[in-house]
Amino acid sequence: MAERPSFELTKYSPPEKTAADYSEAEKEGFRQLFKPAVARGQTFNNTFLILLVVCLPLFFFSRHTAFYPLFIATFISIIAVMIVGSIVFQLRCPACKKPAEDTIRTFCPECGGKAIPGGLLYAGECASCGKKLRRTVKGRRLWKIKYCTHCGVLLTDTSI
Ligand SMILES: [Zn+2]
Numbered sequence: 001m002a003e004r005p006s007f008e009l010t011k012y013s014p015p016e017k018t019a020a021d022y023s024e025a026e027k028e029g030f031r032q033l034f035k036p037a038v039a040r041g042q043t044f045n046n047t048f049l050i051l052l053v054v055c056l057p058l059f060f061f062s063r064h065t066a067f068y069p070l071f072i073a074t075f076i077s078i079i080a081v082m083i084v085g086s087i088v089f090q091l092r093c094p095a096c097k098k099p100a101e102d103t104i105r106t107f108c109p110e111c112g113g114k115a116i117p118g119g120l121l122y123a124g125e126c127a128s129c130g131k132k133l134r135r136t137v138k139g140r141r142l143w144k145i146k147y148c149t150h151c152g153v154l155l156t157d158t159s160i
């Protein structure tokens with residue numbers, strides 16, 4: 001039978017192990033791994049914001065000077081760093097390695113219960129705590145992350 005790699009790449013496959021398959025010690029280890037990852041991501045975001053705030057006025061005021069090409073190059077570099085950084089610092093679940101900021105899959109990110117995934121036109125919902133797992137028009141999530149939506153492992157005690 002012919003393989004369909006392009007189809008397999010886009011198809012979602014849930015992790016083999018879920019929270020119930022890990023020991024308490026393993027789960028504690030996951031939380032310890034997740035904490036510094038959150039901190040790294042925040043440091044990166046802050047650094048990037050400062051860079052942007054510093055460079056934007058320079059960029060603007062250099063428009064009619066010989067430095068203009070230099071600032072365009074700087075600006076493009078910052079954008080490139082941002083794109084690379086958002087991939088490198090993407091928050092991933094230490095247990096299943098899937099992105100923590102993903103769309104709702106199996107578990108409720110707020111209570112770890114069974115979630116009902118949303119679709120293009122309707123929001124996801126939690127069957128356990130009843131929380132509507134919606135995003136804003138701009139795509140910002142309106143839920144807090146405590147549990148991994150893929151495997152249900154508790155990622156952090158302080159919701160992010
Ligand atoms: Zn819930």
Ligand SMILES: [Zn+2]
Nearest residue numbers: 093096148151
């Ligand atoms: Zn996970």
